[in-house]
């Protein structure tokens with residue numbers, strides 16, 4: 001690719017993505033695979049996205065373009081006014097929905113905190129408790145009753161409990177399901193889910209004025225959105241208020257809210273925005289990743305065996321150190337290298353954040369020669385990038401954890417985040433990457449050590465449901481059986 005702006009070809013070299021409405025309608029149910037095919041066949045893997053009569057933006061699966069957008073010319077590609085506006089009712093000015101100084105301020109505090117040992121320890125402790133007291137008993141019950149379990153739902157409830165603990169040290173107990181405090185938690189989770197889905201639904205509205213009118217009249221989806229936002233805000237406001245009224249606001253709490261309260265003179269509304277953004281960011285990304293992971297694994301006994309062997313080896317070394325928890329400690333999790341590679345490989349094929357979109361502030365030419373105009377959007381297509389022969393070679397669609405190790409097979413091969421933008425890249429790269437791996441590896445290790453988990457329909461690729469993350473439509477029905485020859489018990 002020609003990176004020299006003086007000699008690279010002039011702009012507007014791009015290929016139509018949505019050429020005709022019939023094409024779009026025919027392929028709507030397989031949107032990601034269809035757009036992947038189109039990008040694969042474009043010479044530089046970039047295309048123009050059109051709606052009738054109007055060019056709206058560029059979609060790309062080209063790593064040089066991704067580097068340009070997320071790093072080299074970062075300032076030209078913010079989230080943008082439209083994104084901010086559509087999500088403002090729900091997210092306010094939280095990190096996920098802000099640009100410029102407001103974003104920088106939150107990013108600075110958060111990236112410092114995400115690098116502290118104390119936050120990591122807090123995260124490990126929360127995951128361990130959730131696994132020990134809820135996940136393992138739930139899987140045990142499913143294995144005894146031999147019933148079919150929706151694993152995606154279980155993983156989503158796990159992730160929600162977990163991110164709420166991390167964000168403001170509240171346990172909504174969604175994985176406990178049921179009565180008392182858990183019912184309040186479940187209502188909060190449901191309202192959060194509705195608010196996220198309905199807010200993102202505004203992006204799909206062909207005519208923007210339709211949702212604005214519904215909002216003005218307080219009817220239909222906008223009425224439901226308003227109600228769910230009220231529920232979410234009331235829940236968060238209560239916690240923030242009582243924390244602020246507490247005698248010592250700089251208490252020993254390890255959660256993110258306390259850290260933001262201690263460092264800045266932030267208003268209660270801004271603290272709420274901050275907390276809600278973190279919950280959104282950490283809510284259903286890990287559950288999406290693990291749902292696809294468990295589905296893939298169901299038809300790959302060879303990979304399963306290697307993971308189990310590794311877990312048993314690491315568990316044996318834990319026992320020598322008299323480490324008898326249901327989960328694993330930080331050092332042990334680091335030793336689960338093959339598992340790390342298998343999860344990374346699974347997210348290459350099924351990235352939780354399947355596409356990501358930015359706005360273009362000023363006319364620009366991308367490194368592959370594609371021109372982009374002010375006010376267009378630019379989307380990088382993470383799902384397509386995981387399936388490009390030019391990036392991963394001729395076996396790009398195969399699930400092969402081994403590709404993440406060097407020639408000798410021992411050292412994990414790190415990949416450029418611009419070729420593997422599963423966690424984004426550049427200045428706005430995901431802050432929760434390490435925590436996400438801690439959570440995912442802990443869950444898989446604890447579950448696979450004790451149980452055989454198999455998708456009921458392991459040979460049919462599940463239908464995709466695209467919300468903010470890539471989920472499995474209708475959930476992931478699995479059967480759970482006790483694993484024979486378990487080395488330790490919960």
Ligand code: HEM
Pocket residue numbers: 095096107166277278281282283285286289351352353356357421422423424427428429430431432433435436
């Ligand atoms: C497998 C799990 C995860 C994946 C694949 C993932 C992926 C991503 C991606 C693609 C973005 C960029 C989104 C954008 O353009 O706004 C992002 C941002 C972010 N993620 Fe994650 N994420 C994961 C888990 C988490 C967790 C568990 C947390 C919190 C504990 C978290 C915190 C954040 C935050 C705060 C941002 C915003 C960063 C910024 O705008 O400066 N993520 N993540």
